[in-house]
Amino acid sequence: MPVAASAIYFLNLRGDVLINRLYRDDVGGNMVDAFRMHILQTKELGTCPVRQIGGCSFFYMRISNVYIVIVVSSNANVACAFKFVVEAVNLFKSYFGGAFDEDAIRNNFVLIYELLDEIMDFGYPQNLSPEILKLYITQEGVRSPFSSKATDKPIPNATLQVTGAVGWRREGLMYKKNEVFLDIVESVNLLMSSKGSVLRCDVTGKVLMKCFLSGMPDLKLGLNDKIGLEKESQLKSRPTKSGKTIELDDVTFHQCVNLTRFNSEKTLSFVPPDGEFELMKYRITEGVNLPxxxxxxxxxxxxxxxxxxxxxxxxxxxxxxxxxxxxxxxxxxxxxxxxxxxxxxxxxxxxxxxxxxxxxxxxxxxxxxxxxxxxxxxxxxxxxxxxxxxxxxxxxxxxMFTASGLRVRFLKVWEKSGYNTVEWVRYITKGGSYEIRS
The missing domain is CATH 2.60.40.1170 (Mu homology domain, subdomain B)
Structure with a gap:
């Protein structure tokens, strides 16, 4: 079940309401008084961020010197509620120049109310992408939402951007030099006994990209992961010769990745956002190459x-x-x-x-x-x-070393204009919790 929030409150550390928005009439306007009395005044903030008071649930989170409280009258998805709060704060920071605190809220009442009306409808979360919202919600004094190296063309119809399949990228981007930078960054964690036996070992990794590409390109990325190579071998009806295969665990993707094509082809197909973003995260527990x-x-x-x-x-x-x-x-x-x-x-x-x-x-x-x-x-x-x-x-x-052995097999870029691209691939392994007992 989604959030279905009845109200959202922004409070300072004293419990004073800075700004609030009621989305449903199933809770009273004084619900924040119950929160203030049972939570703030009793100093029980650190025990649990979800509290049941009367017939309502309170989900709260502290960001800087502000408490954000979501009031729900029915059963709701707690993870979805906190995800909404995190994304909303990131949205506010993008409008406020990177700051989110009590002063930023007091200085942007009108803008916050406008954003709250857009990002939640009758208590249900909507689009929270700063790139999309900045296409049609502008405010005097806010920095340009597209201050990148691209040469801007007129902004297309915002409705098409919101309802289209590519909500994270706008049309009309043009670059003199089309480049893609791909970094595989890994942290290796180790606990070794005094006798030299490995007690715990794993690798957490990220695939980071920075794209400066014109138009609406379609990218395809192939890695030497086990699932992808097995699928490729089946399609070609012969064994693959791509070297070591890697078994990835706990993989999460950026929203731009086409999951349908990934499930069928086991390669990453996506239309990338403009600029820098995190394409995927993963973890590996077997076959770690200790540096x-x-x-x-x-x-x-x-x-x-x-x-x-x-x-x-x-x-x-x-x-x-x-x-x-x-x-x-x-x-x-x-x-x-x-x-x-x-x-x-x-x-x-x-x-x-x-x-x-x-x-x-x-x-x-x-x-x-x-x-x-x-x-x-x-x-x-x-x-x-x-x-x-x-x-x-x-x-x-x-x-240029990966503890997991993960490698990029290919990175292809297609765009209808057929321009040439320059692709850069780098690897780096860092020490996470790397400990050896003596």
Whole structure:
């Protein structure tokens, strides 16, 4: 069931109503008083964002110094309600120059009322796309909704844009140079035991695009994911030879992706929005290529001395390199003095985080730099508990490497005018929660 909101309220931190809109007559105008009395004054905001008071449900969210409250008199989809709030705030920010707070609301009462009438009809959410709404809801002092590199042509009929199949892109865009930038950005998460066995490992990734294309182009993107290659093999009646196949989990797409064609062809077909957007997100838990192996050896020599040896091996190709590598090696709080040697980069003791911080600006592939350190501790009679060793942590970026092995097999652009395009594809893997127990 959709939201079917009876009312929406915008309150400041004191509970004063800044602006509100009643969509149905099934709730009284004083419902916000019940919310203020039962929620704000009792300081129970942090317990649950959904509350039942009397015969109504209250869905509330705090954005900056404003509470947004949706009142519903019947059973409703909670996720849809919060999704509506998030999208509405993004819409307001696009009109207010990126700001959304109490001052922005007070300065834009008329505009907010106009937007509230457009984005919700009788309590049901409607189109919340800033690109579409800005075609026919304009306000003096608002920045141009299409301040990109494109050369604008007259804006077409807004009704066609709202009711058409491509609501995220307007017609009439023209570029002197038609370019597509595609980035596959991955974060690899690892928890490894002190014996070298992997306890937890996964990759979260995004496919980011930036399109500067004229007209209404149709793009087709093929990846080396398992489902897509199996479908292609069936269509060609012969095995595919595209190399390693990847099994993607928890995939979500931008609204521009044609899901019908994806289900039949297993390739991504879409008419892209103008400019930068996130095409898809995914997660991978099997067959992860770890960019680094960390081999630590930490020996406690009595109560006042620790010997630390850490070797970091880059597993990726010799022609590749990582940037901004940081290895944080924990030491006890009572550390008095450290001395160390490194075969690459620089290291220093950071007392504020109780770590030896080893930094390597440029880390080539297939190399094994090492760090050797001696740590002297302050001897205390009161300290009886043994040192609980926190895990070693790593930060890094590896250009042109994907921990999942995901690759772009093809990227094709069709447009009725037949212009030529330039496609750029980049890969980068970053360190997420990359931890090794010592």
């Amino acid at each position: 680094f192996r960390v081999l630590p050896t930490i020996k406690e020599l009595g109560r006042t001395r620790i010997e630390v040896n850490v070797k970091v091996k880059s597993v990726f190709g010799a022609k590749m390199f990582a940037l901004g590598v940081v290895v944080k090696i924990p030491v006890p709080k009572q550390t008095a003095k450290t001395s160390f040697q490194v075969t690459s980069g620089r290291a220093k003791y950071n007392a504020s985080i109780d770590c030896i911080v080893w930094k390597i600006r440029k880390f080539p592939g297939q190399t094994e730099p090492t760090l050797s350190a001696e740590v002297e501790l302050i001897s205390t009679m009161t300290e009886k508990k043994s040192w609980t060793r926190p895990p070693i942590q790593m930060e890094f970026q590896v250009p």
